[in-house]
Amino acid sequence: MLNPWPHALSVAVALATLASPALVQAQSLSFNLPAGPLAQTLNAIASQSGRIVSLDPVLVQGKQAQAVSGQMPAERAMDRALAGSGLQLRVTGQGNFSVEPAADSGAALQLGVTSIAAHSIDPTITEDSGSYAARAVTIGKGTHTLKEIPQSITVMTRKQMDDQGLVDLKDAVNQTTGLVGVQGVGKGMIITSRGFQIDDWQYDGVPIPRNTYALGNWATQDLIFFDRLEVLRGASGLLQGTGSPGGAINLVRKRGQAAPTVALTAKAGSWDHYGLQLDAGGPLNQSGTVRGRMVADEDQSDSFIDYEWSKTHSLYGALDFDLQEDTTLGLAVSRTNAESRPMLRGLPRYASGKSIDLSRSTFTGSRWNHSQIDVTTLYADLEHRFNDDWKFKVGAVRMKEENTSTHQRVQTNNEGIEADGSGVSYADWYTDFDGTKIGLDTHLTGRFEALSMAQEITLGGNYSKYTTNDIIARTFNDSADNIFDINNHRPEVTYESLMNTPGGRATPSKYDIRQKGLYGSWRVKPIDPLTLVLGARVSWYDYSYTSSGITAVTHATTVNKPSTTNETGEVTPYAGIVYDLSREWAVYASYTDVFEPQTQRDLSGAVVKPVIGSNYEVGLKGELLDGRVNTSLALFRYDQENRAITDYSLGEICGGTYCATGSGKVRSQGLEAEISGEVLSGLQLFAGYTYNTTKYLEDRDNKGRVFSQWTPKHMLRVWSDYQFSGDWSKVSAGLGFTTQSHTLGYEYTYDVAGYTVWNARLAYQMTPEVGLAVNANNLFDKTYYASGYNQLNGNNFYGDPRNVMFSVKYTPQF
Known part of the structure; x- marks a missing residue:
């Protein structure tokens, strides 16, 4: 671990290495870095080599690094990047880097009192790493590879x-x-x-x-x-x-950088798709103890679907304050306003389950379809580092989400469209959803040695609250229209018009969902290659849903019985084991319980007890080429029981709805394999394969059937990007595809065909400040339905046809 140096400006860029400094120093690495801002190039070299580099941000402002390409030690790569900059490299006793004015530059910097701020050595940050491989993650609390x-x-x-x-x-x-x-x-x-x-x-x-x-x-x-x-x-x-x-x-959100950075990106593509984005950040005071970040994005587009369009305005601002050398406060706010004319519920199918031969441009809505989605999110976190081994963090999020729409859906007045195209009905909808979500998490992590064993503990708790004030109104209208001649010009609707139309109905509703819990985990190494992980959580859960029905015209109101449930002191255990076969490879196994509260009621009126599940996983992981490549192979099985099964035989006698019993069992199992990172010199690769089956083991109506109809049995996602070297060092090219096997429709009576879609990219760094790129998606213009909640009466959506996006990125130098 690194010991901070007090009292001066610095930026630390990089990642703590798992190897000893001497081994890192001797390692020859493959670099393919184009000419660009010196700060970014130094960052990329440090990130790739797992080293720390400290410097005064003022030293690198406005300076450029030449291209660094080829097989070489990190020290030589740093020297090449610094060539002609008036700066020189110094390697510390711990094997890390510092950058200082060259001896004859006339400047002086007291590196002996340079402070390496913890915010700048976060090994999880992926910006400017130039890699598809992450060094570490924070999703499990704390920081781990x-x-x-x-x-x-x-x-x-x-x-x-x-x-x-x-x-x-x-x-x-x-x-x-x-x-x-x-x-x-x-x-x-x-x-x-x-x-x-x-x-x-x-x-x-x-x-x-x-x-x-x-x-x-x-x-x-x-x-x-x-x-x-x-x-x-x-x-x-x-x-x-x-x-x-x-x-x-x-x-994980973007933070203010330790050195000034500005990027302006413009894009233009198929279907009149245009966008402009500004992303800027850096220190806001001379000492670098206050850092800021701002992102502004404008995006508008038509669609391959007739009449569809969308406009999105996004804004993000963040500030990070070093209150003390070991204490950092982060504050941020984001706001997204998305307005569109959408097609909702997609296309129906024939009653046989066969897809209808409709053009991909078919719009089933009306010209007055309109959606407005506004999301405002506040973020705050405070981190205190007691020392290199002990850290405390508290984080909070508040999200306000407002969604309104008026729209037409095409449905069917039976189970699917008839063979001659008849059977079309229209549904007119008004929705107004207003939800607020609040989350809080606090935890303490610490590493220590006891009984001659390296150990780590995490203790924490979190709380979330979700409240809504929602209303929907709708009418269903039979018609003599044909699916091949949809009426996109029916009269516009409002909430008031729907509530004065015979057959209309409104449903106001409110959610109030709260949960809290205490959790802890303990990692211990009884012998050097073996790590045991034990953990548990105690949870409390309260759920309330209230709704009523308002009949159109008469406005008669029916109040439904509230649906409530609560669970107290539910314990969730966790156990894992990791055995290091070598510095690069490890095998592991883990087990954990799951509980999911349910809201259905049984014949006695009691809420059905929670779903209980057991998750097992074994696997092999590798961190290869000094962490530049991550690999994994996993076998998993999840068994779940006590799922609520609806009993239709007794009628709606449980509070106006059908009763349920907790007798269902489900199993999900399969295999996953993944690789990410620089697998060859200059070649970044991500590839992930999944084999997954889901099945009802016990269920009155579905025993033996697939549980998750939209989960393909086979999925393969691949993307690669190659950075050329030599005379072509300014060019990079990307190619990839996603392929999956068929899925099932909701009714189980038909398949949704699998598909393979290819994508590509070509980029050219015209100058150190200007980069050009073009992305092409669905290269071979494959026609397919996206897997999802596909039904006979709707929700079938075509995947995007072939489309391109051109972009220009301008990164001014300071």
Whole structure:
């Protein structure tokens, strides 16, 4: 671990190495860094070599580094980057780097009193690393390498997101090993892993609900505010209480950099898609103890679907304050306003389950369809570092989410469209969702040695609260229209018009969901290559849903019986083992319990007890080429029981609805394999394969059937980017594909065909300040339906046809 040097300016860029300084010093590495800002190049060299570099930010302002390419030790790469800058490299006794004025430059810097601030040596930050491989993650509390965590972990770095042009969480999820982002009945998404929904999303490690039904189908998330996406697959109850058995995701936001950085990006692409983004950050005072970050993004686009359009305005601001040498306060706010004319519920199918031969441009809505989604998020965290081994952190998130829409949906007045195209009915909808989510997490982590064994403990607790004030109104209208001649010009609706239309109905509703918990974990190394991990969480959960029905015209109101449930002191145990086969390879195994509260009631009126599950996983992980490549192979099984099964035989005698019994059993199992990082000199690669089956083991109506219809049995996601060298050192090229096997429709009577889609990228660094790129998606113009909540009466969406996006990125030098 590093000991801070007090009393002066500095920026520390890089990652603590697992090897000894002498070994790191001697290691020859492969570099492919184009000419660019000196600070970024030094950052990239330090990140790749796992070293620390300290310097005064003023020294590198406005200075350029020449291209660094080839096989060489990190010291030589640093010397090449510093050539002609008037600066020189010094290697410390610990094997780290410092940069100072050359002896004849006439300047002086007292490096002996340079302070390496903890904010600048965070090994998890992926910005400017130039890599698809993450050195460490924070999703499990504290900071650990991927090899140290006995579960499957994927990190999508900032470079990979930028190379693939991924600006929306749904797109990123569908390029990540084992995850599926499906379209719900709203404009947003539902994220699933290993066949189960991930209902809580983490922001800087703080979990908040994002997938409760009213808002879950409308939940959207920009990626432009975030440094990386961390994904844990498998049970996550230790992290977030009633967590999904499928996993957890953690969005880690961008922070102010230690050196000034500005990037201006303009883009233009298919379907009149235009965008402009400004991303700027750096120290705000001379000492660098206050750092800021600002991101502003404007995006507007038409669509391959007739009449569709969207406009999004996004703004993010962050400040980090070093209150003391060992205490940092972070504050941030983000605001996204997304306005669109969407097509909701997509296309129906024939009654046989066969897809209808409609053009991909078919719009089933009306010209007055309109959606407005506004999300405001406040972030705050405080971290205190007692020393190199002990750290305390508290983080909070408050998200205000407002969604309104008026829209037409095409449905069917029977189970699917008739063979001649008849059977079309229209549904007119008004929705107004207003939700507030609050999350708080605090934990203490510490490393120590006792009984001649290295140990680490984590103790913490978290709390979340989700409240809503929602209303929907709708009418269903039969018609004589044909699916091949949809009426996109029907009269516009409002809430008032729907409530004065015979057959209309409104449903006001409110959620109030609160959970809290205490958690702890203990890591111990009884012998050097072996690590044991034990943990547990105690959770409290309170759920309340109230609703009423308002009949149109008469406005007669029916108040439904509230749905409530609570769980007290639910214990979730966790155990894992990691055995290091070598410095690069480790095998692991883990076990954890899962509990998920339910709201259905049984014949006695009592709430059905929670779903109980057991998650098992064994695997092999590798950190190769000095951490430049991460690999993993995992076998997993999750067994779940006590699922509520609806009993239709007794009628609606349980508070006006059907009773349920807790007798269902489900199993999800399979295999995952992944590799990420610089597998060959200049070649960054991400590849992830998943084999996953889900099945009802016990269920009155579904025994033996697939449990998660939209989870493909086979998924393979691949993306690569090659940085040329020599005379072509300014050029890079990317190529990748995603392929998956078929899924099932909701009714189990038809397949949704699998597909393979290819994407590519070509980039040219025209000058040190200006970079050009073009991304081409669906290169071969594959026509396919995206897997999701596909039904006979709707929710079938075509994947995007072939499209291109041109971008220009300007990075001025200071």
